[in-house]
Each structure stands twice: as C-alpha cells, then as structure tokens.
Amino acid sequence: MSRIPLRPEKAGEDLAALTSPPDWDQLFGRAGSLELEIGCGAGGFALEHCRRDPSIRYLAFEWRKKYAREVSFRAQKHGLTGLKVIEGDARIVVPKIFAPGSLDVIHLQFPDPWWKRAHFKRAILTPDFTRVLLGLLKPGGRFDFRTDVEERARQGLAVLEKAGFHNPLGPGVFHPYDPEEAPSTRERRYLVTNQPVYRARLVRLSSAQGAVGS
Ligand SMILES: C[S@@+](CC[C@H](N)C(=O)[O-])C[C@H]1O[C@@H](n2cnc3c(N)ncnc32)[C@H](O)[C@@H]1O
Numbered sequence: 592m593s594r595i596p597l598r599p600e601k602a603g604e605d606l607a608a609l610t611s612p613p614d615w616d617q618l619f620g621r622a623g624s625l626e627l628e629i630g631c632g633a634g635g636f637a638l639e640h641c642r643r644d645p646s647i648r649y650l651a652f653e654w655r656k657k658y659a660r661e662v663s664f665r666a667q668k669h670g671l672t673g674l675k676v677i678e679g680d681a682r683i684v685v686p687k688i689f690a691p692g693s694l695d696v697i698h699l700q701f702p703d704p705w706w707k708r709a710h711f712k713r714a715i716l717t718p719d720f721t722r723v724l725l726g727l728l729k730p731g732g733r734f735d736f737r738t739d740v741e742e743r744a745r746q747g748l749a750v751l752e753k754a755g756f757h758n759p760l761g762p763g764v765f766h767p768y769d770p771e772e773a774p775s776t777r778e779r780r781y782l783v784t785n786q787p788v789y790r791a792r793l794v795r796l797s798s799a800q801g802a803v804g805s
Contacts, residue, residue, distance in 0.1 A: 595661055602663035603677035606650070612690040619648045619673065627689065627727075628652065628698040629681040629715055634662030635776030636700055641666070641674040643773065649674045650688075652681035682720055689727045697724055700737045700775040702747075716747045721754040728795040736791040739781055744789030756793035766790040 606613075616622050623646045631637045631651035641649050651674065653659040659678035666674040677684060702715050728734065734756055738744045744765070752762055760766060768790065774782055781788050 595657065597657050598660035598664055600660060601678055602659040603675055606675060606677050606688060607679040607684050609688045612688055612693065615648055623648050624695040625693060626696040626698065627685065627694055630702055631662055631676065632658055633776040634658070634665065635779060636698065636773050637662060637674055638665055638671065639773035641671045642669065645673055647673050651676045652684065653678065654680050682715070686723055691726050692729050694727045694732055695729060696733045696735060697728060698735045701739060701777045704740045704743045716750045718750055718754065721750050725754050725756055725795055730795055730797050732795050734793040737775065737778060737788055739786060739788050741789060748791050751791065751793055757796045758791065758793050766792045
C-alpha cells in the first residue's frame with residue numbers, strides 16, 4: 592500500500608465525532624454481530640472477514656490516514672456495507688461510541704510492539720484500556736489477539752487474563768492456527784515464511800465482569 596496516494600476524504604469522520612453510542616441497528620440498517628478491530632492497517636483481515644460474512648457490522652480503527660482511507664475506499668468499492676473504517680485513535684474514540692456489553696467480538700492483530708520506553712504509553716493492552724475493552728464485550732463475547740512478537744504475546748495474554756478475560760484453553764495457553772479464519776495483511780506474510788504467530792481467543796464470561804467500577 593506504500594505507493595498508494597493519500598485519498599482526500601477522511602474515513603469515518605461522523606463516527607469519530609460521536610460523543611455517545613449510536614443506534615447501530617439504525618446506522619447499519621440491520622441487526623447483526625457487532626465487531627471492533629483496533630489497528631486494521633492495510634485491512635487484509637477486515638476486508639476478507641466482511642466479504643465472507645456480509646451480516647457482520649464491523650468498525651475498523653486505524654490512525655494512519657493513508658491506510659484508513661484506502662481500506663474505507665476498498666470497502667465501498669467492493670460493496671462491503673458492513674465495514675466502516677474510522678480514522679483516529681481507537682483508545683479515545685472506542686469508549687465513547689460503544690455501550691458497555693454491546694460488542695460481540697474485538698480483534699487486535701499484530702499490534703505495534705512499541706519497544707522504546709517513551710512509546711509504552713501508546714500500547715493498546717495497558718491494564719486500564721484492557722478493562723475498558725472487557726466491559727464493552729457482551730457476556731460470551733470474544734477477544735481475538737494475534738501477534739508475531741513472543742514477548743508481547745505473553746505480556747498481552749497475561750494482561751488480558753488479569754483483567755478478567757477467560758481463556759478456555761487454560762491460563763497462558765495460546766490458540767492453535769485456525770485455517771478457517773481470514774489472515775490479516777501482516778499474517779499472510781508469516782504464513783508464507785512459516786514464522787511463528789501467537790494467537791489467543793478469550794471470552795468475557797458474565798455480565799458482572801468488566802462492569803464500571805468492578
Ligand atoms: C503492526 S500494524 C498491524 C496491522 C494489521 N492489524 C495487520 O495485522 O496487518 C498495527 C497497526 O495499528 C495501528 N494503530 C496502532 N495504535 C492505534 C490506535 N491507538 N488507534 C488506531 N490505530 C492504531 C497502526 O497505525 C498500524 O497500522
């Protein structure tokens with residue numbers, strides 16, 4: 592995507608400006624699974640996942656405008672009405688636009704590892720934001736986490752489990768590769784080169800979990 596020019600139209604400007612959760616049924620014109628992706632990058636997963644299941648309502652966040660606008664353009668070009676891209680910082684917008692217990696699935700795939708101490712604050716899986724994400728999932732809702740960085744995989748899984756996400760495979764256990772799942776853009780490369788990818792599929796068990804103040 593590096594040779595693609597920056598498209599002029601901002602992605603998801605109206606959604607990013609919301610200060611409270613909208614009526615998603617009305618906004619998408621239908622009911623269906625409500626899914627969030629944080630950091631969709633070039634959108635390989637989002638586009639393919641929504642192509643395979645047009646009933647999904649999918650909100651993909653990406654703060655790099657070139658990627659966000661291009662993925663949004665491709666979703667429109669391919670008639671993927673279930674996919675909406677929001678250009679902005681997911682950590683700021685997500686808590687405003689999703690009601691507690693409203694999401695069916697959250698996808699976090701290959702988040703930036705932020706190795707420099709000065710960049711730690713940009714991480715998605717901080718204890719505080721992880722608790723926010725748990726509270727936004729429905730009971731039974733799923734968290735899909737993938738990364739190629741072993742250290743970040745183990746840290747991320749520990750933070751998720753500590754926040755209250757349930758790991759059906761047991762604490763600290765990663766999920767095996769599922770060939771039925773669409774790969775992300777970055778993951779496609781690792782599948783070709785056979786590099787290890789660490790995957791976790793966690794669930795929110797009960798409505799008491801992740802309640803504000805708990
Ligand atoms: C390493 S890339 C992975 C992209 C994609 N998930 C994949 O697997 O191909 C991580 C992406 O997350 C985006 N990102 C990081 N923090 C973000 C945030 N707070 N809000 C929105 N996007 C973010 C980055 O711009 C980058 O495109």
